[in-house]
Amino acid sequence: MHPVRRQRLMIVAFIVVGASAAAALIFRALSENMNFFYPPAQIAAGEAPEGRTIRIGGLVVPGSLKRAESGLDLEFRVTDNKADLQVDFRGILPDLFAEGKGVVAVGELLPNGRFKADQVLAKHDENYMPPEVHEALKKGADPGVALGGGARNDR
Amino acid sequence: MIVELGHFALILAFGLALAQAALPMAGVLRGVRAWSGAAVPLACGQFLFVLVSFACLAHAFLTDDFSVRLVATNSNTLLPAWYKFSALWGNHEGSMLLWLTILAGWSSAVALIGKDLPIEMRARVLSVMGMIAVGFHLFVLLTSNPFLRSFPNVPEEGRDLNPLLQDIGLVMHPPMLYLGYVGFSVAFSFALAALWSGRLDTAWARWSRPWTTAAWLFLSVGITLGSWWAYYELGWGGWWFWDPVENASFMPWLAGTALLHSLAVTEKRGLFRSWAVLLAIMTFSLSLLGTFLVRSGILTSVHAFATDPERGSFVLAFLGVVVGGSLTLYALRAPQSSGPAGYSLLSREAALLANNVLLVVAMATVLLGTLAPLVVSAMDLGRISVGPPYFNLMFVPLMSLLAVAMGVGPLMRWRDSSGASLRAMLAVPAASCLVIAIAFPFTYAGHWHAGAALTAGLTAWLAATLVAGLRQRLRERGGLRALPMLGFAYWGMVVAHVGFAFSMAGAGLTSIYSDERDVRMSAGDSVTLGAYEFSFLRTRHVDGPNYSAERGEFTVKNVSGERVRHLKAEKRDYHSQMGNVMTEAGIAPGFLRDLYVSLGEPIGDGSWAVRVHHKPFVRWLWIGGVLMGAGGALTLFDRRYRRPSAQQPVR
Amino acid sequence: MSRLRLFIPLLVFIALALLFWRGLSLDPNYMPSALENRPLPAFTAATLDGASISDTDLRGAPALVNVWATWCPSCAAEHAYLNELARRGVRIYGINYKDDPAAARRWIAEKGNPYVANILDPSGHLGLDLGVTGAPETYLIDAAGVVHLRHQGPVDERVWQRVLQPAFSTLENGASGR
Numbered sequence: 001m002h003p004v005r006r007q008r009l010m011i012v013a014f015i016v017v018g019a020s021a022a023a024a025l026i027f028r029a030l031s032e033n034m035n036f037f038y039p040p041a042q043i044a045a046g047e048a049p050e051g052r053t054i055r056i057g058g059l060v061v062p063g064s065l066k067r068a069e070s071g072l073d074l075e076f077r078v079t080d081n082k083a084d085l086q087v088d089f090r091g092i093l094p095d096l097f098a099e100g101k102g103v104v105a106v107g108e109l110l111p112n113g114r115f116k117a118d119q120v121l122a123k124h125d126e127n128y129m130p131p132e133v134h135e136a137l138k139k140g141a142d143p144g145v146a147l148g149g150g151a152r153n154d155r
Numbered sequence: 156m157i158v159e160l161g162h163f164a165l166i167l168a169f170g171l172a173l174a175q176a177a178l179p180m181a182g183v184l185r186g187v188r189a190w191s192g193a194a195v196p197l198a199c200g201q202f203l204f205v206l207v208s209f210a211c212l213a214h215a216f217l218t219d220d221f222s223v224r225l226v227a228t229n230s231n232t233l234l235p236a237w238y239k240f241s242a243l244w245g246n247h248e249g250s251m252l253l254w255l256t257i258l259a260g261w262s263s264a265v266a267l268i269g270k271d272l273p274i275e276m277r278a279r280v281l282s283v284m285g286m287i288a289v290g291f292h293l294f295v296l297l298t299s300n301p302f303l304r305s306f307p308n309v310p311e312e313g314r315d316l317n318p319l320l321q322d323i324g325l326v327m328h329p330p331m332l333y334l335g336y337v338g339f340s341v342a343f344s345f346a347l348a349a350l351w352s353g354r355l356d357t358a359w360a361r362w363s364r365p366w367t368t369a370a371w372l373f374l375s376v377g378i379t380l381g382s383w384w385a386y387y388e389l390g391w392g393g394w395w396f397w398d399p400v401e402n403a404s405f406m407p408w409l410a411g412t413a414l415l416h417s418l419a420v421t422e423k424r425g426l427f428r429s430w431a432v433l434l435a436i437m438t439f440s441l442s443l444l445g446t447f448l449v450r451s452g453i454l455t456s457v458h459a460f461a462t463d464p465e466r467g468s469f470v471l472a473f474l475g476v477v478v479g480g481s482l483t484l485y486a487l488r489a490p491q492s493s494g495p496a497g498y499s500l501l502s503r504e505a506a507l508l509a510n511n512v513l514l515v516v517a518m519a520t521v522l523l524g525t526l527a528p529l530v531v532s533a534m535d536l537g538r539i540s541v542g543p544p545y546f547n548l549m550f551v552p553l554m555s556l557l558a559v560a561m562g563v564g565p566l567m568r569w570r571d572s573s574g575a576s577l578r579a580m581l582a583v584p585a586a587s588c589l590v591i592a593i594a595f596p597f598t599y600a601g602h603w604h605a606g607a608a609l610t611a612g613l614t615a616w617l618a619a620t621l622v623a624g625l626r627q628r629l630r631e632r633g634g635l636r637a638l639p640m641l642g643f644a645y646w647g648m649v650v651a652h653v654g655f656a657f658s659m660a661g662a663g664l665t666s667i668y669s670d671e672r673d674v675r676m677s678a679g680d681s682v683t684l685g686a687y688e689f690s691f692l693r694t695r696h697v698d699g700p701n702y703s704a705e706r707g708e709f710t711v712k713n714v715s716g717e718r719v720r721h722l723k724a725e726k727r728d729y730h731s732q733m734g735n736v737m738t739e740a741g742i743a744p745g746f747l748r749d750l751y752v753s754l755g756e757p758i759g760d761g762s763w764a765v766r767v768h769h770k771p772f773v774r775w776l777w778i779g780g781v782l783m784g785a786g787g788a789l790t791l792f793d794r795r796y797r798r799p800s801a802q803q804p805v806r
Numbered sequence: 807m808s809r810l811r812l813f814i815p816l817l818v819f820i821a822l823a824l825l826f827w828r829g830l831s832l833d834p835n836y837m838p839s840a841l842e843n844r845p846l847p848a849f850t851a852a853t854l855d856g857a858s859i860s861d862t863d864l865r866g867a868p869a870l871v872n873v874w875a876t877w878c879p880s881c882a883a884e885h886a887y888l889n890e891l892a893r894r895g896v897r898i899y900g901i902n903y904k905d906d907p908a909a910a911r912r913w914i915a916e917k918g919n920p921y922v923a924n925i926l927d928p929s930g931h932l933g934l935d936l937g938v939t940g941a942p943e944t945y946l947i948d949a950a951g952v953v954h955l956r957h958q959g960p961v962d963e964r965v966w967q968r969v970l971q972p973a974f975s976t977l978e979n980g981a982s983g984r
Contacts, residue, residue, distance in 0.1 A: 224883065228880075305882075305883055310882055429812070433815060436815075437815075440819075447826065467830045468830060471823070471826050471827060471830060474823065474826075475823055478819050478823075479816065479819060479820070479823070482815050482816035482819055483816055485812060485815065485816070486809075486812040486813040486815070486816050487812075489812050526822075526825070529825060529826075529829045530825060532829075533825055533828045533829060
């Protein structure tokens with residue numbers, strides 16, 4: 001083959017192989033890291049998978065926040081006015097977390113029906129009113145992206 | 156009165172933008188030189204009136220004119236003056252006005268600095284910029300008027316700026332970001348002008364390169380500021396969240412970086428023309444897309460502005476016209492083939508091609524991850540979010556390959572380099588890469604870590620190849636004497652690449668070696684994190700200008716018991732708004748590590764939830780970002796941009 | 807042939823634009839009220855004038871139920887328009903949400919009173935039952951007290967024309983036709 005043609009072919013082959021490998025990797029990574037959102041009612045109806053990272057959201061039931069005697073373990077209940085969900089969390093709650101207000105949590109559903117949260121989010125909004133619940137609840141129902149806001153606890 | 160003046164000036168500016176779009180175009184089509192020449196005064200006039208309008212709104216903010224709805228909802232009398240000013244762009248309407256101001260600023264800069272451009276070319280470029288300006292003027296005037304009054308119910312006090320935005324980082328971040336975003340409109344306009352005139356030549360590449368670099372450097376600095384702000388102000392030590400808004404600024408940066416490098420090939424070798432034009436269109440389109448995503452409410456995120464489907468429809472329609480129109484023009488007018496490739500696999504062209512492919516794939520990855528939730532919900536498959544692991548997984552291999560190519564690229568010659576000389580030059584870098592990769596994890600942490608080895612190895616590779624490149628250049632030009640003659644463009648490249656190495660090392664190593672703990676602490680308690688012991692001394696009540704706070708005081712000691720730092724972390728309660736609590740972290744910055752403490756919430760019995768971090772190399776991220784910006788700035792001083800007319804063919 | 811290849815970016819963009827267009831109509835922020843098409847929760851509460859009011863008192867004709875508070879600047883922004891709606895004969899009930907009644911009375915005295923009656927909800931319990939996520943929010947109820955619509959954010963001419971009024975007219979016509 002003519003050397004120039006051979007070279008062009010090699011470049012094209014390099015691009016094709018690279019692009020398809022990248023595409024395969026991307027889709028694999030994407031499908032593994034999609035976190036679906038479930039409101040408490042759907043979880044109560046058994047629609048959510050166990051042992052997979054999911055997001056849940058709703059209002060924190062007033063009076064449901066309980067802390068352990070020592071350490072940072074705590075639990076609270078989240079409701080969407082149709083069903084409740086018990087959430088366990090260890091760590092620091094975001095600044096905007098409050099009973100009666102909206103919250104979104106990322107974590108997994110345990111076989112005992114409780115939700116183990118790795119991350120609890122509440123959200124600031126620059127234009128809507130306090131109680132900031134609104135945003136978090138909006139986020140709860142949105143198809144958008146998980147990362148909430150101002151007071152987010154990464155990891 | 157002043158407020159109405161501002162509104163009026165904005166309307167006048169809109170008229171001038173219309174004229175700027177139409178008159179030079181008519182001049183070019185009809186061959187009337189006077190009309191083409193009118194582009195310059197029109198662009199400057201538009202800028203002047205937008206500036207007046209901006210100043211009027213700033214006046215309203217600084218004088219607490221709460222009859223203006225925007226001021227009432229975003230400012231407050233207690234706010235320090237500096238933040239009153241920056242509150243102007245802490246909201247949708249004001250930030251769009253800032254956007255417009257910057258757009259008009261860029262176009263008058265092209266008008267004034269681009270004096271050496273052929274008059275027709277300048278007319279074309281300014282006409283395209285005028286069209287973009289018309290779109291944004293309409294957007295502001297029709298859907299986002301910042302000058303709306305709220306008579307007769309004038310509040311006595313404003314609602315205050317979100318405390319998260321009351322910060323120097325946020326004063327600087329949006330203007331820098333917009334200078335970058337909007338700056339790419341210049342490269343875009345040059346590309347369209349070139350397509351339009353059919354003159355897609357090396358002169359086009361030479362003209363648009365400095366503008367692209369300028370926009371790119373601002374965007375680099377803007378993104379860096381945003382990351383730095385998130386780190387210290389959000390209170391939890393994260394520096395990048397793969398949030399849609401962050402992605403919206405990162406995608407144009409990736410595409411813009413690719414553009415920068417492909418323009419180099421086009422300028423030097425006349426290759427990649429069609430591809431460079433496409434990248435120019437893509438880069439600005441991604442800036443617009445970012446605006447659309449953030450302001451339409453189609454995806455929500457931390458920085459999400461108050462969203463409004465009507466605004467979304469407007470931006471989408473605008474996006475359709477600008478991107479659809481320019482891509483159609485591209486499809487019809489782009490040169491089909493650049494002729495024979497004329498370069499080998501071992502050439503700088505090939506290395507830059509690899510750079511472009513990797514950057515564009517990286518950009519596509521981010522785009523896909525950002526839009527996936529939208530695709531899934533559009534297909535009624537449920538509501539999803541894409542977690543950071545996806546992006547991290549994709550970026551490690553992509554950026555590693557990029558770093559490899561980045562090391563080799565500058566060492567290669569145009570057209571073809573000899574394999575033997577490349578091998579000779581790469582021997583030392585390859586060896587140092589291997590040695591550092593193996594040695595670093597053990598010397599730093601005492602045990603093996605593949606990711607740390609990769610990061611350290613690639614960093615060494617980049618550093619060593621840059622040194623090898625310098626040696627080669629000096630040898631060719633007659634030794635150390637040639638040092639001052641290497642030129643700003645070269646040094647700019649070196650500094651920017653060093654910046655990339657810093658950012659890459661920072662991102663990799665801080666992700667791997669950061670240590671954090673959430674603990675429950677009472678005054679007197681201590682917690683050990685790695686080689687540091689954090690002691691919680693006491694909390695004190697303090698009052699700020701517009702907040703009151705609980706301040707936790709900590710001391711940090713190292714292994715040998717010496718006191719390293721005294722840290723103060725605050726939990727602030729802003730007065731003006733109900734429930735606006737903010738975490739102000741206590742940070743001890745350092746070149747090699749940051750120590751970071753933030754107060755969570757009080758948990759009865761006098762104890763607090765406290766988060767302590769040890770973050771090695773985290774500063775390198777931002778040092779790198781600043782160096783990239785500085786590198787971009789250096790290249791702007793290169794000789795060939797100072798007197799472009801000297802090299803220009805006469806027409 | 808190779809000219810056609812240059813159309814690929816345009817096609818990709820068109821696909822994306824269609825996706826965005828669809829996305830816009832989805833409105834990620836829309837959050838159906840837990841109560842939509844269900845009656846208002848039962849409650850008995852005090853009004854701003856000191857009288858007592860219960861959910862049954864709101865029945866009889868279609869009405870708006872507006873959740874507001876003095877700490878909420880958007881409520882101030884929408885107040886003038888509520889006055890206007892009241893002048894046009896729209897029945898509006900207020901829920902004074904997590905607020906100080908004295909401040910609320912001053913507010914009404916200053917800005918005018920568009921409300922038939924104002925239900926006090928200082929603790930926010932009624933709001934919670936309603937699924938209120940913020941203020942202002944406005945619910946459209948029919949003559950039987952069933953919630954038909956909820957609007958989050960201030961009501962202005964545009965919202966009224968596009969969202970509330972069409973449903974409101976249907977309810978009114980339905981009521982008069984009955």
